[in-house]
Amino acid sequence: MANIKSAKKRVITNENRRVKHQAFKTSMRSAVKEFNKKADNKDLEGAKELFQLATKKVDKAADKKMIHKNAAARTKSDMQQRLNKLAQ
Secondary structure, eight states: OOOSHHHHHHHHHHHHHHHHHHHHHHHHHHHHHHHHHHHHTTOHHHHHHHHHHHHHHHHHHHHTTSSOHHHHHHHHHHHHHHHHHHHO
């Protein structure tokens, strides 16, 4: 355990940030899974709404460096392709 006051504060701050990031990543993954469920069920309108929500969460995670920008781009691309196939 840290002995210096600023180091103790840092441990607390890092733990709070870890918990917050973990919660956000979980909600992001859940949004993507919900979109995939709607796409599997051929629900175009529901999938469009969830696509916007999931894309927003993925972008936010990439901006905050919770996930790599290329991983975000790949996830969004996969979802867009599924949506386009569904729309045809």
